Amino acid sequence: MTGSGKKQICASDCKFETLSISGMIRIARQTLTASPLKLTGWTLLFFFLLMALLAPFIAPWDPRETGIPYLPPSSDHLLGTNDIGQDILSELIFASRVSLTIGLLAGIVSILIGVVVGLLAGYYRGWIEELLLAVEDMVLLIPGLPLMIILAAYLSPSMWNIILVVGLLWWCSTARVVHSRVLQLREMPFVEAARSLGCSDGYIILRHILVNTKEIVYAKFALAVASAMLTEASLSFLGLGDPLNISWGEMIHFAFSRGGFANDMWWWYLPPGLMVCLSVMGFVLISMEPKRSGKMLEL
Amino acid sequence: MGKLIRYGFTLFLVLSLNFALPRMMPGDPVVNLLGDEALHNDPKMRAELRAEFGLDKPLHIQYVDYLKSLFRLDLGYSIHKSQSVRDLMAYRLFWTMMLVFPSIIVGAVLALLLGSWAGFSSGSRSDLFLTGLALFLYTCPPFLLAMVLVSVFSFHLGLFPLGNLTSGGKTGVEYIVDVTWHLFLPVVTLSLLGASYEFLVVRNSTVQLLEEQFVLAAMAKGLRERDILLRHVIRNVLPPFISMVALSFGFMVSGALIVEIVFSLNGMGTLVYDAVVARDYPVMQGCFLVLTVSVLVANLVADILYGIADPRIGGASSGGL
Numbered sequence: 034m035t036g037s038g039k040k041q042i043c044a045s046d047c048k049f050e051t052l053s054i055s056g057m058i059r060i061a062r063q064t065l066t067a068s069p070l071k072l073t074g075w076t077l078l079f080f081f082l083l084m085a086l087l088a089p090f091i092a093p094w095d096p097r098e099t100g101i102p103y104l105p106p107s108s109d110h111l112l113g114t115n116d117i118g119q120d121i122l123s124e125l126i127f128a129s130r131v132s133l134t135i136g137l138l139a140g141i142v143s144i145l146i147g148v149v150v151g152l153l154a155g156y157y158r159g160w161i162e163e164l165l166l167a168v169e170d171m172v173l174l175i176p177g178l179p180l181m182i183i184l185a186a187y188l189s190p191s192m193w194n195i196i197l198v199v200g201l202l203w204w205c206s207t208a209r210v211v212h213s214r215v216l217q218l219r220e221m222p223f224v225e226a227a228r229s230l231g232c233s234d235g236y237i238i239l240r241h242i243l244v245n246t247k248e249i250v251y252a253k254f255a256l257a258v259a260s261a262m263l264t265e266a267s268l269s270f271l272g273l274g275d276p277l278n279i280s281w282g283e284m285i286h287f288a289f290s291r292g293g294f295a296n297d298m299w300w301w302y303l304p305p306g307l308m309v310c311l312s313v314m315g316f317v318l319i320s321m322e323p324k325r326s327g328k329m330l331e332l
Numbered sequence: 333m334g335k336l337i338r339y340g341f342t343l344f345l346v347l348s349l350n351f352a353l354p355r356m357m358p359g360d361p362v363v364n365l366l367g368d369e370a371l372h373n374d375p376k377m378r379a380e381l382r383a384e385f386g387l388d389k390p391l392h393i394q395y396v397d398y399l400k401s402l403f404r405l406d407l408g409y410s411i412h413k414s415q416s417v418r419d420l421m422a423y424r425l426f427w428t429m430m431l432v433f434p435s436i437i438v439g440a441v442l443a444l445l446l447g448s449w450a451g452f453s454s455g456s457r458s459d460l461f462l463t464g465l466a467l468f469l470y471t472c473p474p475f476l477l478a479m480v481l482v483s484v485f486s487f488h489l490g491l492f493p494l495g496n497l498t499s500g501g502k503t504g505v506e507y508i509v510d511v512t513w514h515l516f517l518p519v520v521t522l523s524l525l526g527a528s529y530e531f532l533v534v535r536n537s538t539v540q541l542l543e544e545q546f547v548l549a550a551m552a553k554g555l556r557e558r559d560i561l562l563r564h565v566i567r568n569v570l571p572p573f574i575s576m577v578a579l580s581f582g583f584m585v586s587g588a589l590i591v592e593i594v595f596s597l598n599g600m601g602t603l604v605y606d607a608v609v610a611r612d613y614p615v616m617q618g619c620f621l622v623l624t625v626s627v628l629v630a631n632l633v634a635d636i637l638y639g640i641a642d643p644r645i646g647g648a649s650s651g652g653l
Contacts (some may be wrong), residue, residue, distance in 0.1 A: 096563055134575070174344065174628060175625045175628075176582030177582065177586055178586030179620045182616065183353060184609065187353055266473040266475075271608050282473070288477075289479075294483075297483065303476075306475075306480075309476070310476070311471075313471040314471040
């Protein structure tokens with residue numbers, strides 16, 4: 034982080050980035066070929082994105098339509114049917130929309146809070162830093178799941194409340210990493226130069242510091258989405274999910290509480306579980322550093 | 333000292349949050365404090381209950397009363413289960429800790445040994461396998477891993493019991509063996525979940541350490557790889573690793589709640605699950621309070637022990653890896 038990081042920062046700050054499509058394709062190709070892990074991650078996510086977008090076209094049945102319950106897998110229902118006779122495969126495909134939306138939005142909430150806290154604490158130092166770090170420490174000390182359970186239980190069970198609850202409690206690691214990066218950046222010559230030219234704090238933070246934390250922020254965003262999806266799955270598994278928007282975690286909740294698990298109907302609970310695994314894996318993989326494959330970003 | 337203040341303040345925050353939630357959140361505080369069952373009562377009875385529980389008094393007096401009742405270890409009463417919340421939790425907390433502590437230790441040892449080994453031989457086939465496995469476990473939701481293990485080892489192979497803590501009717505050594513047999517799979521599940529994250533961190537810091545000069549010097553001296561790993565590398569991974577393990581207590585408690593539900597162990601997790609299903613708010617709040625306070629205490633103890641073990645970091649805030 035120290036020596037090479039310095040060089041990297043100067044280089045990216047001096048160079049004016051030209052945003053042309055061909056340039057972006059070239060950069061994308063370079064990073065992807067440099068790191069097969071990233072390529073795998075993007076492929077997985079692309080697959081899930083397609084699944085979510087095209088859900089109405091690829092789902093063989095209407096997921097709300099009821100029929101004969103507890104059917105084992107057959108050519109008609111590839112993954113069988115659930116306790117009220119809905120096609121599990123179609124439910125699975127439509128659930129991708131809910132799970133991904135919750136993950137992405139909760140990730141955005143947590144990254145916004147984390148970046149703002151990290152920037153303010155790192156740039157202004159002094160009592161603001163003390164205060165924000167103290168708040169961060171306290172949030173880190175309180176175990177996440179019990180607090181989320183109690184918050185989610187008091188709020189009405191809806192997707193938006195889950196997004197809020199998960200997002201509000203997952204920003205600490207982002208704040209920490211952004212904070213330490215900003216501490217390095219604020220002492221750099223180009224920031225000092227900007228300051229001596231009379232640039233305002235807001236301008237320096239937005240145009241010079243934020244820009245240079247973007248790689249960390251991208252990586253942390255992917256990880257925040259991954260954590261948010263896992264947390265959402267746990268909350269939904271406990272029965273705190275949105276009954277109108279069934280997510281993968283909630284499918285497992287129903288499989289567990291309505292006899293799917295006790296009767297060894299693996300086709301009911303295993304596929305949604307694997308979907309959570311694979312999509313989380315996708316987000317974790319794209320956050321990995323392309324160079325120096327020996328090291329991975331701090332999770 | 334600064335740490336102690338921080339812990340004290342966090343405790344205050346948790347207590348206040350626990351006080352404020354039922355009164356602030358949407359819905360009738362009577363319902364929030366007594367559980368959904370109270371909803372069926374007529375308005376007159378509700379008003380009586382409100383007076384009985386002091387909900388008509390000013391907030392600051394309610395707060396003082398609340399702290400007083402906590403001091404008497406009075407955590408409220410569950411109408412749903414017709415039992416006081418404290419009695420409901422008495423044994424369950426013990427069993428949850430019986431699940432959490434062994435898992436933390438087993439997971440930490442696994443992560444430290446395998447992680448430093450994988451980092452030491454980074455790029456090798458065993459490293460790829462272990463890292464891939466850890467990554468997969470890391471992305472695996474806790475209940476899924478638990479369900480798969482139960483399904484494979486209990487349903488199909490019949491090696492372990494399907495749930496519960498004991499088969500009952502046993503004493504002495506036999507009882508301990510029986511409990512160990514029942515707790516084996518849950519502990520394995522939870523330790524794997526805890527180890528996966530710690531493994532990745534240990535592996536990465538080992539890879540970083542290998543670039544340091546002292547490792548080069550040790551290699552140049554002609555030390556055997558095993559000695560370099562055990563004497564030089566692990567020793568440097570250890571201090572930040574210990575503080576990470578201590579901080580993982582909260583994560584492990586969260587995981588234990590989920591794992592217990594799948595294994596139907598009679599711990600805090602199943603209590604929370606039943607309470608969530610029945611919207612039994614007093615029980616949920618009691619669990620939240622007890623779990624959070626025990627995590628705080630565990631972290632505080634770990635912090636103090638760590639300060640004694642490594643005087644260098646004493647009062648300074650310890651940075652993670």
